[in-house]
Amino acid sequence: xxxxxxxxxxxxxxxxxxxxxxxxxxxxxxxxxxxxxxxxxxxxxxxxxxxxxxxxxxxxxxxxxxxxxxxxxxxxxxxxxxxxxxxxxxxxxxxxxxxxxxxxxxxxxxx
Numbered sequence: 001x002x003x004x005x006x007x008x009x010x011x012x013x014x015x016x017x018x019x020x021x022x023x024x025x026x027x028x029x030x031x032x033x034x035x036x037x038x039x040x041x042x043x044x045x046x047x048x049x050x051x052x053x054x055x056x057x058x059x060x061x062x063x064x065x066x067x068x069x070x071x072x073x074x075x076x077x078x079x080x081x082x083x084x085x086x087x088x089x090x091x092x093x094x095x096x097x098x099x100x101x102x103x104x105x106x107x108x109x110x111x
Contacts, residue, residue: 027045028045031044050074065098067082068098080102081102084097
């Protein structure tokens with residue numbers, strides 16, 4: 001039987017995929033293989049990005065970004081972000097958290 005925490009996380013991942021698909025990312029899908037040594041994030045179909053979804057009661061931004069960065073290295077992608085569920089808010093209101101260096105490279109178009 002799946003734990004309530006795992007079900008909550010899976011549900012959030014599905015909600016994020018649905019949101020991304022509805023907003024211009026038709027190839028977004030859940031990635032499978034979570035927990036394996038070469039975990040590559042929770043969402044596939046976003047070229048250049050590793051996305052790690054988090055639906056935790058306690059928000060640990062540093063830990064979430066570190067995990068996304070580790071998975072970005074495994075996936076050999078350019079950018080990593082943690083998508084963090086906000087309690088009692090819609091998926092659209094989730095936080096997207098990344099390092100300042102990656103944010104600056106993303107918005108400036110630097111290679």
